[in-house]
Amino acid sequence: MPPESPAATISPAQGFIAEHAHYDEDLGFWEAHADRLGGPVCDIGAAAGRVTVRIAARGHEVWAIDTDPEMLDVLMERAVDAGVQARVHPVLGSMTDPLPVSDAGLVAIPMNSLQLLLTAEERVACLRHAARGLRAGGEMIFDLAMPHLEVTRDLRGCVLDTGHSVDPANGDLLMHTAIFDEVDVASGNVALRLLIERIRRDGSRSRVERGHRLHLYAPEEIPRLAAEAGLVVLSGEGGFRGEPLAPECERHVWRLGTAAL
Ligand SMILES: C[S@@+](CC[C@H](N)C(=O)[O-])C[C@H]1O[C@@H](n2cnc3c(N)ncnc32)[C@H](O)[C@@H]1O
Structure with missing residues (x-):
């Protein structure tokens, strides 16, 4: 069996x-809402620009907000590669900070990033700033993983297979697994490790591990949170294609608007 290689040298x-x-199942969703609502768009927890670059490519001004400067550097490199850098404005900051604009058509928090806020105070602050940064008729939209907390608690410590993918840069196979170490059913907060094993074409392997603490939202939390922040729920759905919200859905997807509407 080929030896395990040292940890990946990529950043x-x-x-x-x-x-x-x-992961591209949501990109058409974000493009369609950006086109419907218009810019400026705030992409919060923008990471490496997966959504930002697609929205900027449709002609919208995008403010890409993230706490990780290295992510924002890579995001701008990708914006340059796509020729959209003039419309992309990187902002080093937190989703609990005021937004950089006061007339956003869309405040987007794609791919579960709102789950990174572990306290109720942070969550309300984030939505309040979104409410203040939206223009009339603008919307805040986010998607979240559907929690299955009792099941997750019972599976603590187990290595869960979460799928595999291929690195398009070199064809390496990436095996994704997750281990939940802590599950607090009462608060919805969990600690988990994501482990990714890279299997190269020559059979050599390496692993990276990332630890995260997350708040897993029950769907019924969102209307309360929205009301506290001065926003109203426009829709809550069970996926990116308007699926009805149900406990068996993999995710829940929310559109919030300003209360004055
Ligand atoms: C799951 S990734 C986001 C993925 C991205 N939205 C996408 O769709 O490709 C989470 C990102 O949130 C950033 N982040 C973590 N805490 C944050 C905070 N308080 N405010 C803003 N960004 C944060 C991380 O640096 C990371 O880039």
Whole structure:
């Protein structure tokens, strides 16, 4: 059996791109809402620009907000490669900060990033700033993983297979697994490790591991949170294609508007 190679030499941001290259099921959703609502768009937790670059390519001004400067550097490199850098404005900051614009058509938080806020105070602050940064008729839209907390608690410590993908840069196979170490059913907060094993064409392997603490939202939390932040729920759905919200859905997807509407 080929030996295990040393840990990957690629940066965390490049690793993020490789590990999520296969995930595109939401891109048409974000493009359609950006086109419907118009810019400026705030992409919060923009990471390496997966959504930002697609929206900017449709002609919208995008403010890409993230706490990780390296992610924003990679995001701008990708914006340059796509020829959209003039419309992309990187902002090093947190989703609990005021937005950089006060007339956003769309405040987007794609791919579960709102789950990174572990306290109720942070979550309300984030939505309040979105409410203040939206123009009349603008919307805040986010998607979240559907929690299955009792099941997850019972599976603590187990290595869960979460799928595999291919790194388009070199054809390496990436095996994705997750281990939940802590599950607090009462608060919805969990600690988990994502482990990605890279299997190269010559059979050599390496692994990266990332630890995360997340808040897993029950769908019924969102209307309360929206009301506290001065926003109203326009829709809550079970996917990116308008699926009805149900406990068996993999995710929940929310559109919030300003209360004055
Ligand atoms: C799951 S990734 C986001 C993926 C990205 N939205 C996409 O669709 O490709 C989470 C990102 O949120 C960023 N992040 C973590 N805490 C944050 C915070 N408080 N405010 C803004 N960004 C944050 C991380 O640096 C990371 O880039």
